[in-house]
Structures are given as C-alpha cells and as structure tokens.
Amino acid sequence: MGVGLLPLLLSLVFPACGKMGAQGVAPPGVVDFAHLTLPKTPNKALAAPVGFTPGPNIVTPHYKVSPTALFAMVGQVAAAEPRVFALDSHPAHLQAAWVARSARANFPDVIEVAVQPDPAGGSALILYSHSIYGQSDFGVNEARVKSWLGAIAAKVAGAQP
Structure with a gap:
C-alpha cells in the first residue's frame, strides 16, 4: 500500500508526509x-504522575x-492501534516511541513513553504525544x-489477581 496523492503533495512542504510508517521521522533516542x-503550541499532550515537571495535561495513576x-502492556x-508504527525502543531504559499517521494526509505525530519504578512499588508512566508539524492538532494528541491510558488501564486491570 503506497502513500496517497494528498500526502505526496503535502510532502513538498512537509517532507515526512510523503513517507510510509515511521520513515522520515527522527527517533528521539533515550x-x-x-x-x-x-513547545508553547497546543499540538501536544503530556500524561505523567502527580508532581511531574513540566505539569502534565493528564495525571497518570499509580500502576x-x-x-x-507495564512497559510490555x-x-x-501501541501495536493494536491503527496507523501506529514503531519508531524507537530502549527496553533497558523502559522507553519507546511510535509514529501515528493521520488517515487522510499522513501527518506524523510522535508518541514517547517512559515507565519508571514507583518508590512505593509498582510503576509510574509518562506518555507524551506531539505533532511534528503545525500549531493545532484539533485535540488529536490529547x-x-x-485512549491509550484507557487501554493500558484495562490491560493492567486484566493482569490483577
């Protein structure tokens, strides 16, 4: 399956739009x-535990x-999401990143995740989704x-004895 005409035209201005999957998007590394x-633009969403700096849009629970x-979940x-492609993975650091492509224009967004041990036991999750291009994302990243937090919560609940 190739990239459609609209993404190819957009790639004249936004190069990554003309690519497939995670191609054309720089991996964030650790x-x-x-x-x-x-960024000051509204085209991002950050979910993190209480007290995290910078302040998150959404507070993640203790897992x-x-x-x-949790990292595996x-x-x-991510693997179950449509138009989401693996970009970067650092299992030793419990970090990974994916590219999500918009259905029509193939615009790429990056989703970065870090799982951290919680001092009280269990885990903490940081989930950061942001657009590569533009100022507004029409609330897509949030x-x-x-959606991902809901799916993760369901998996965690299914893993509980």
Whole structure:
C-alpha cells in the first residue's frame, strides 16, 4: 500500500508526509523526561504522575504492576492501534516511541513513553504525544493519550489477581 496523492503533495512542504510508517521521522533516542521542554503550541499532550515537571495535561495513576510488565502492556496497546508504527525502543531504559499517521494526509505525530519504578512499588508512566508539524492538532494528541491510558488501564486491570 503506497502513500496517497494528498500526502505526496503535502510532502513538498512537509517532507515526512510523503513517507510510509515511521520513515522520515527522527527517533528521539533515550529521553531525559525530567528535563523535558514542551513547545508553547497546543499540538501536544503530556500524561505523567502527580508532581511531574513540566505539569502534565493528564495525571497518570499509580500502576500496581512491575515496570517491565507495564512497559510490555504499553507496547501491546501501541501495536493494536491503527496507523501506529514503531519508531524507537530502549527496553533497558523502559522507553519507546511510535509514529501515528493521520488517515487522510499522513501527518506524523510522535508518541514517547517512559515507565519508571514507583518508590512505593509498582510503576509510574509518562506518555507524551506531539505533532511534528503545525500549531493545532484539533485535540488529536490529547484524545490519543486518553485512549491509550484507557487501554493500558484495562490491560493492567486484566493482569490483577
């Protein structure tokens, strides 16, 4: 399946629109989420635990599963999403990233995830979805983060004894 005419035309201005999957998008590598700088544009959504800096749009709960189990569950959620492609993975750091492509124009968004051990036991999750191009995303990144968090919560609930 190739890229359609609209994405090819858009690729004249937005190069990554003319690519397939994760092609054309730079992998973020291991991200220092403690020093994350968010853009001032509204085309992003950050979900993180209470007290995280920068302040998240959405607060993630404490997950009562091991960090490696939560990391695997996040990967399963990402793999089940339409038009989402693996971009980067650092299992030793419990970090990964994916590219989500819009249905019509093939615009790429990047979803970055970090799982951290919670000092109280269990895990904490940071989920950051952002657009590569533009200023507005019509709420797509926030909706994606909420959807993924719901799917992750369902997987965690299914793993509980």
